[in-house]
Amino acid sequence: MSRILRRSARASSPGQPGRLAGLVSGPLAEVQLATLVLTLGTGAWFTCWAVFFTRSVGLSATSFGAGVTAAGVVSLVLGSPLGYLADRLGTREVLVCLGMVQGLATLGYLLVSEFWGFMAVSLVAVTAQRIAPGIRVALVAGLTTGGDRLQAISTNRVIQHVGLTVGSALGALVLVLDRRAAYLALVVLYAVLNLAAAMLTLRVERVPPVPRTPGGPGMRVLRDRPFLLITSLSGVLALNWGVLDTGLPLWVTTHTEAPLWTIGVLVTGNTVAIVAFQNRVSRAADKVAGAARLGTFSGVALAVACLLFALSYQRGGMVVVAVLLLAAAVHTFGELLFSASGWGLSVGLTPDEAHGEYQSTFAAGSATALSFAPMVMTTLLVGWGVAGWLTLAGVFLAGALPTVPASRWALRTRRQLEAPG
Structure with a gap:
């Protein structure tokens, strides 16, 4: 599999074969392979888990949402401390532990039959799943330097989307079978793939931990x-991630006359565009200033996409399909800019000795958005209709416009944060 990744890298970038191949070779090959294995399971599991818990286990949609939200809150609280621990003990070691915990906790779903059991297992499994991405970015950052760092992180996301796409196809097959035995088999598969990814990560070159300097700052990210x-x-x-996977399906089915297959086309197009263009877009975020500008452009693009989605209200035929395709294309453009901006800002503003701490904290923002996105999308898009899209456009602008001045403030304060105390 590692050889396949290296061959793909050489084939996909004839202009820079050596450089891009290096992003999926050596120690990075094991990270990317572990990511691929993990996301195969993630794509399959998260395609089915809501249906499994509501139809097979018998939870209500409200109970399911409450459990997931609670786990999101826990991950928000624990993200920074575990990132700080990763810097002290080693990002590889903490990432392996999270993978093991997630894999073993996932097996607990086999025994779940009521809400409190689901809550207990989810608090462990989902929390580990939400914290791990920040630690993984910190590991990749610790294994790379200079311009390769951002491109390696971007390549990791591309591989994530490949794994998620293939995995979601497997999940769709499980949904077609719609048998408890198939769901339970998927639980076991997801747990095994988590454990396999952890074992692959254990083979990655160790990033030396950074001991805490006596008298130096503790968790500096909190200052x-x-x-x-x-x-x-x-x-x-990051709420934009909830638009395609939660908001748009609800919108299409409740407020438009578009055929259901349109949803599949939009999601597939989004995935293909990310795989094709994410690395190219990320090159513009190699400096903090450039990354901040991409963040602003991202919010504007996402706001425009919201306005276009609103135009599909109560429309049918090929007109609504065309409007949705255009809106989804603009949304995907905004998502590409958002991801590149986030990596450029978080990595560019992180001290070299605190990648775990900073990346875990940064990832907590996305984890929070993922926790609340279903509720936000349901309220705005199903309940408010067109007004919901207009509100969401305003939310994206509010998140984007302060990015440039905030980044300038961050650059001005770097030296102060290096001082002990």
Whole structure:
């Protein structure tokens, strides 16, 4: 599999074969392979888990949502401390532990038969799943330097989307079968793939931990107000991930006359565009200033997409399909800019000795958005209709416009944060 990744890299970038191949070779090959294995399971599981818990286990939609939201809150609280621990003990080691915990906790779903059991297992499994991405970015950052760092992180996201796409196809097959035995088999598969990814990560070259300097700052990210502001702004923009996977399906089925297959086309097009263009877009975020500008452009693009989605209200025929395709294309453009901006800002503003701490905190913003996105999308798009899209456009602009001044503030305060105390 590692050889396949290296061959794909050489084939996909004839202009820079050596450089891009290096992003999926050596120690990075094991990280990317672990990511591929993990996301195969993630794509399959998250395609089915809501149906499994509501139809097979018998939870209400409200109970299911409450459990997931609670886990999101826990991940928000634990993200920074575990990131700080990763810097002290090693990002590889903490990531392996999270993978093991998630895999073993997932097996607990086999025994769930009521709400409190689901809550207990989810608090462990979902929390580990939400915290791990920040630690993984910190690991990749620790294994790379210079311009390769951002491109390696971007490549990791491309591989994530490949795995998620293939995995979601497997999940769709499980939904077609719609048998408890198939769901339980998927639980086991997801747990095994988590454990396999953890074992692959254990083979990655170790990033030396950074011991705490006596008398130096503790969790410095909590004193870094500009970075916390940027994290919050990014969390607002991260709601865009809830548009295609939650908001748009609800909108299409309740407020338009578009055929249902349109949803599949829009989601597939989004995935293909990210795989094709994410690395190219990310090159513009190699400096903090450039990344901040991309963040602003991202919010504007997402706001325009919302306005276009609103135009599909109560429309049918090929007109609504064309409007939805155009809106989804603009949304995908905004998502590409958002992801690149987030990496450029979070990595560019992170001290070299605190990648785990900073990346875990930054990832908490996205985790929070993922926790609340279903509720936000249901309220705005199903309940408010066109007014919901207009409100969401305003939310994206509010998250984007302060990004440039916030990044300038962050750059001005870097030296102060290096001082002990």
